Amino acid sequence: KEVIPPLEQLMVEKEGYLQKAKIADGGKKLRKNWSTSWIVLSSQKIEFHKESKQQALSMKTGHKPESVDLRGAQIEWAKEKSSRKNVFQITTASGNEFLLQSDIDFIILDWFHAIKNAIDRLPKD
Ligand code: I3S
Numbered sequence: 001k002e003v004i005p006p007l008e009q010l011m012v013e014k015e016g017y018l019q020k021a022k023i024a025d026g027g028k029k030l031r032k033n034w035s036t037s038w039i040v041l042s043s044q045k046i047e048f049h050k051e052s053k054q055q056a057l058s059m060k061t062g063h064k065p066e067s068v069d070l071r072g073a074q075i076e077w078a079k080e081k082s083s084r085k086n087v088f089q090i091t092t093a094s095g096n097e098f099l100l101q102s103d104i105d106f107i108i109l110d111w112f113h114a115i116k117n118a119i120d121r122l123p124k125d
Contacts, residue, residue: 011042011043012040012041012042013041013042013043013114013118014040014041014110014111014114015038015039015040015041015053016038016039016107016111017036017037017038017039018036018037018039018100018101018102018107018108018111019034019035019036019037019084019100019101019102020034020035020036020037020039020048020098020099020100020101021033021034021035021082021098021099021101022066022096022097022098022099023081023089023097023098023099024091024095024096024097025095025096026094026095026096027095028095032082032099034099034101035050037049037050038051038052038053038056039100039111040065041111041114041115041118042118043118043121043122044069044070044071044118044122045067045068045069045070046067046068046070046090046115047065047066047067047068048065048066048067048068048098049063049065050063050065051063068090068092068096068098069092069093069094070092070115070118070119070122071093071122071123071124072092072093072122072124073090073091073092073093073119074090074091074119075088075089075090075091075112075115075116075119076088076089076091077089077112078099081099082099082101084101084103085101085103086101086102086103086104086105086108087099087100087101088100088101088108088111088112090115
């Protein structure tokens with residue numbers, strides 16, 4: 001019997017684990033607090049999950065992922081924002097700021113380019 005995945009899942013461009021720290025909410029600075037996040041990129045948004053992929057899919061935790069609208073967002077390397085290597089920042093149109101990081105060079109490069117491509121394909125407003 002054929003299993004039909006939900007539309008959401010068909011649009012997933014990339015998913016995986018990265019270190020994440022949200023550093024501003026609506027332009028208001030937050031205290032930096034790094035944690036591992038399972039991240040799902042689709043054409044218009046990124047979802048940050050607090051739990052593992054397995055936990056999120058089992059929907060047992062009740063945690064809603066933080067959903068980030070990529071329309072009008074910016075992405076840039078952010079060497080000066082952390083002592084860690086391989087850090088980039090996403091700034092949303094609504095003034096939310098996220099740092100994303102991996103110690104593994106090719107992983108962070110793949111993510112940077114995937115997110116940048118998604119942003120560049122979207123209308124700017
Ligand atoms: O930019 P900061 O404030 O030096 O970032 C560090 C702090 O967020 C620190 O937490 P406390 O504010 O509780 O000390 C974190 O543990 C560090 O990881 C942060 O620095 P890095 O360089 O890791 O982003």
